[in-house]
Amino acid sequence: MRRRVDTMAAEGKANPRQLIWDALRALAESGKSVEIGSITERTHLNRKTVADYCLSLERAGFLAPVEGASKTWVLARDGGVHAPRVRLDGSTVTQGAGMQNLWRSMRMLSKFSALDLALHSSTPTCSVAEATAQSYISMLLSTGFLAVVQKADPVKGRKAIYRLIRNDGPRPPQVQRVKQIYDPNTGKIYRKTEAS
Numbered sequence: 503m504r505r506r507v508d509t510m511a512a513e514g515k516a517n518p519r520q521l522i523w524d525a526l527r528a529l530a531e532s533g534k535s536v537e538i539g540s541i542t543e544r545t546h547l548n549r550k551t552v553a554d555y556c557l558s559l560e561r562a563g564f565l566a567p568v569e570g571a572s573k574t575w576v577l578a579r580d581g582g583v584h585a586p587r588v589r590l591d592g593s594t595v596t597q598g599a600g601m602q603n604l605w606r607s608m609r610m611l612s613k614f615s616a617l618d619l620a621l622h623s624s625t626p627t628c629s630v631a632e633a634t635a636q637s638y639i640s641m642l643l644s645t646g647f648l649a650v651v652q653k654a655d656p657v658k659g660r661k662a663i664y665r666l667i668r669n670d671g672p673r674p675p676q677v678q679r680v681k682q683i684y685d686p687n688t689g690k691i692y693r694k695t696e697a698s
Contacts, residue, residue, distance in 0.1 A: 525541045525544040526559075526565070529541075530576065536556070538552050538573050560575060562593075563579055565578055600628055602674050603623035604619060604630060608642075615661040615662060616639055619639065641681075643664065645682070647675060648664045650663070670685055673685075
């Protein structure tokens with residue numbers, strides 16, 4: 503069973519893929535090749551977990567195998583601080599891309615409606631519906647991330663306008679099944695306020 507990310511964060515445990523990626527980048531920065539043993543030693547993660555993610559990164563082009571050395575790589579492409587989200591076959595994980603785009607757009611726009619947000623968040627590879635944007639807005643509004651700038655007026659055909667008031671970082675707040683928000687930027691949990 504998958505564990506909730508906020509539970510792991512509360513226990514001081516980072517995402518295993520992020521731990522592996524951090525170790526890979528640190529080894530590459532020091533000029534060393536990457537071996538499964540050196541990563542498991544640094545991260546204290548299961549050897550199979552490390553091997554599977556390294557294989558995913560190789561297939562995605564982030565790691566290149568060292569010729570003549572089994573399960574040894576060099577960092578071929580540094581994708582930045584955040585661990586690449588790739589499947590075992592090397593394809594990119596697209597789940598959550600809509601939320602990432604919505605959050606990025608909220609941070610860029612001074613004020614927005616659900617329609618504005620959906621339009622600014624849609625890309626050729628990720629379509630965001632107005633209803634999805636409105637659902638995310640509603641949850642963020644009820645947990646204190648957003649404020650209403652202009653109330654909706656259905657009679658006049660006017661949509662509600664919002665602005666971001668809690669911008670803790672680049673990673674999108676995550677709506678959890680228990681109807682709360684986990685902010686991966688701060689590790690904090692936000693529940694609906696009494697007024698919402």
